[in-house]
Amino acid sequence: MGIRVLKGGMMTTVQDLGRTGYQSQGFSVSGVMDVRSFKIANLLLDNPENEAVLEFSLVGPTLQFTSETIVAITGGDFQPLINKEPAPMYTAIYMNRGDILEFQGAKTGSRGYLAFSSYLDVPVVMGSRSTNIKCSIGGFKGRRLMADDYLGFRIKRRYLPYFLSRHLEPDDFNQDEADIRVVMGPQDGQFTRQGKETFLTSEYTVTSDFDRMGCRLEGPFIAHKETADIISDGIAFGAVQVPSHGKPIVLLSDRQTTGGYAKIATIASVDIPKLVQRKTEHKIRFQEISVSEAQQLLVDEMKEFDQMRKQIYQPCKEVLDCRLVAKRLAKLFH
Structure with missing residues (x-):
């Protein structure tokens, strides 16, 4: 009762909202990159909000179902197919035993999500089912999925509560430009006035150095007053770190727990999905907002x-x- 992995895709892992409370001990939070798409996938199946899903990047997996269940697909458009026929997204889909669900390359966006009504049977490690690849803990054996892996389900849940409308409008990840709202700080005082103005008025390009740990951006030099170095402190999801080379790095789900470079800003949590669904060469502009906003x-x-x-x-x-x-x-x- 579960799914057999026929192809693992480029980076397919089990994730939930992450392993909170352990950064002080050196464990990254991990968890999904696009929290919005994750929550919608579980919402479509009436799952608990933090139920684990499969997250995949750029090229999705191919899966065979060994029992009936219901699934929901959200995030970028990976052109899903069920038994070689186009499958809908942002809706509940009944899967029969033997069905093959195939994802292709990302047509829009760069991260996709697959939720299951029967709940993935992977262990809870320090309060989370998320995969931490660097520490080899959580998820499926602490690693990404590969061909011939088998993931079981925890329960038999092949029905949903009565409802009339199963479908939601997909989020639009088709644009190659995005305005990202940020709260300045916590170390914006270490940057010159011109450096902060450059950060907020310039256009930055997403580079190929973009994974679950962080996203390097290319663009105009951001000037520090003296040095980029600080006494290492904790790093939040979406923190924008600027090392001595003056180019911003956005730190994401698998970020290091602490860092010794000044952070000029932190992305508003609701806008992190806009960033993580970008692709190489897409453009980013930062817009300052207050904490209350x-x-x-x-x-x-x-x-x-x-x-x-x-x-x-x-x-x-x-x-x-x-x-x-x-x-x-x-x-x-x-």
Whole structure:
């Protein structure tokens, strides 16, 4: 009862929201890169918000199902196929035993997500099922998926609560430019006035040096007042670090736990998906906002998720009618 991996794709791992509370002991948080797509995938299946999914980058996996389950695909468009036929995204899909789900190269975006109604059977390590490849812990044997791997399911869940609308509009990852909102700091005081102006008014290009640890950007030089070095401190998801070469590096899910370079800004959490879904040569511009504005954006997104939930799980228009239908069905089968 689970899935057999026929092809592992470029970088397919088991992830959830991450392993929090252990950075002080040297363990990276890990977790999904695009939290929004992750949450929508689980929402579509009425899963717990932090249920583990498969995350894949640039080229997706090919999977064969050994039992029935329901799945949801979100994130970038990896042109999914079920038994060689195009499969929908941002909706619940019933998978039969023997079905083959195949992902191709990313047509839009760069990260894809696959959630399961039957829940992946991988161990919880320090409160998370996320894969930490550098430490070889979590997920499936602490590594990315490869051909001939087999992942089991924890439960038999082949139905969902009654709802009328199963589909959500996919997020648009087709643009090759993105405006990213940031909160300045915590070490923006180590940069010259001109350096900060350069950071906020220039266009930066996503380089090929882009993985789960971080994203190097190419663009105008950002000047420090004296040095880029600081006493090492903790690093947040989306922190923008600027070493002595003056080019920004955005630190992501598998970031190091501490760093000794000044951080000019931190990306607002709701805009991190915009960055992690970029591809090489895509353009980035940074826009300054306040802490309170970033918090309000997060509150607004939480309200949006609530609206999505209402859209998906609509109760019967007439509760009595639903009960009558259930009674009639019961008579037919007894």
